[in-house]
Amino acid sequence: MTPTIIASHHSSNAAESAEDASPERIADLADSLVGKMSRASTEISRINDRTRLLSLNAQIEAARAGGPTGAAFGVVASAMQDLSDKTSQVAGAMATETTEANKALRQIIQVLTTNVRGLRLSDLALTNIDLIDRNLYERSCDVRWWATDSSPVAALAEGTPEAARRCSQRLGVILKSYTVYYDLVVCDLNGRVIANGRPDLYQSVGADCSQDAWFRTALATRSGEEFGFQSVHASPLVKGERVLIYSCCVRANGDVGAAPIGVLGIIFHWDALAQTIVENTPMSAAEKSGTRVCIVDDAGLILADTQGRQLLDRLELPNSSKLAGENKGFTQMTLNGSDCCVGYAVSPGYETYATGWRSLIIQKLDAKTS
Incomplete structure (x- = not known):
């Protein structure tokens, strides 16, 4: 059965179609509100200037009229002047308080925006690395399992070209089912490749892997329940493709507790994941x-x-x-x-x-x- 590389995420279409309640949207609405308040304050000031002028003209006319009529008219003009002064004070205070409130709101929104953005990015980062860990866990299982297969055991134990050919065929069958691998290789205890699963694509038989980390770490394991590993690198075994290689000792008779007789390496297609x-x-x-x-x-x-x-x-x-x-x-x-x-x-x-x-x-x- 072919294992499936998990690499999908929930669709963002639902979020994109939902009503926009993001901090950025709130900031835009706050700016819009402040703009409207500012325009209203400007209009109030304009009307107030006209009121002041009207009051001044009224006072002049009251002085010209004189007598009781002029005095009464002067009282109205004075009241208009007081009202204009108070309106001006209210408009000024409103503009100042609106500016200060918006400044505080912008600071809160900036913190909120940073937190919302940061939490989302860290959640996405965790999802990404978790997907990788879950997929690579399967690779560590695969190599320990296949190292007990009778074909690599026989090829290493018998040491004949025919046994190596059968091993290559068996590895090829595995590769047809597990498409996440470039190739599978079997090395003797000297690190020489004696068989691989895709000899038509990768002519790795005879290659010396004795100094490669995946080979050396496998030889250092104490039983077939442990595995070796080499991190992401460009491998000459598969024409320089970026790979991970997991490895496990092939042991006598396929017994996980027996002495090593060689090493199986599985060459994983890193970029595909x-x-x-x-x-x-x-x-x-x-x-x-x-x-x-x-x-x-x-x-x-x-x-x-x-x-x-x-x-x-x-x-x-x-x-x-x-x-x-x-x-x-x-x-x-x-x-x-x-x-x-x-x-x-x-x-x-x-x-x-x-x-x-x-x-x-x-x-x-x-x-x-x-």
Whole structure:
């Protein structure tokens, strides 16, 4: 049965079609409200200026009229002047209080926006690395199982070309069912490849793997219940493709407790898993344009990357000590002159397996998130 690489996420269509209640939308509404209040205050001031002018003209006319009529008219003019002064005070206070309230609101929204964005990015980062761990757990199971298969056991025990040919055929049958692998190889105790599952594609028989990490770590295991491993690298066994290799000692008679007689290596198609996951992180096209999604090892080497820098760069983040002590979270930092929010998550492991790697999502703060 072919194992399925899990690399899907829930659709964002529902979220995109829902009413927009994002912090950014709230900020826009707050700005709109302040703008309306400002225009209203300006209109009040304009009307108040006309009232002042009318009051002044009334006072002049009252003085000209003189007598009781002028005095009465002067009282009305004076009342209009007092009303204008009070209106001006109220309008000024309203403008000041609105500005101060909006400033405080903007600060709250900025914190809210950062928290909402950061939590979402860290959740997505955790989902990505968890998917990788869950898929790679199966690889550690596969190699321990296939190392007990009778074909590699016979090929190593007999040491004949015919036994190697049968082993190659058997490995080819396995590869037809498990399409996540480039190839499967069997080495003798000297590290020489004696059989592989796809000899038509990869002419690896005779290759010396004695110094490769996957071979050496397998030989260091104490039983067939343990496995060896080599992290992401470009493998000459499969024409330089980026791979992970899991390995396990093939032991006498297929007995997990017996002495080693060789090593089985399974060559996993890394990009088909990791690049699929990082490139399909659920974001809109506009958001993705301002976002970098990657997987790094414990030394910062980029293993998967939406910017295509796999195995070419190490990702050195300023103030990375903030990220060191937590398994999941987010922080803000300046990268290449841009203010960014970085969501991160460390490999949580699955069952008995954990890569120990870190998932990072780096998003410019001016990136659209809807």
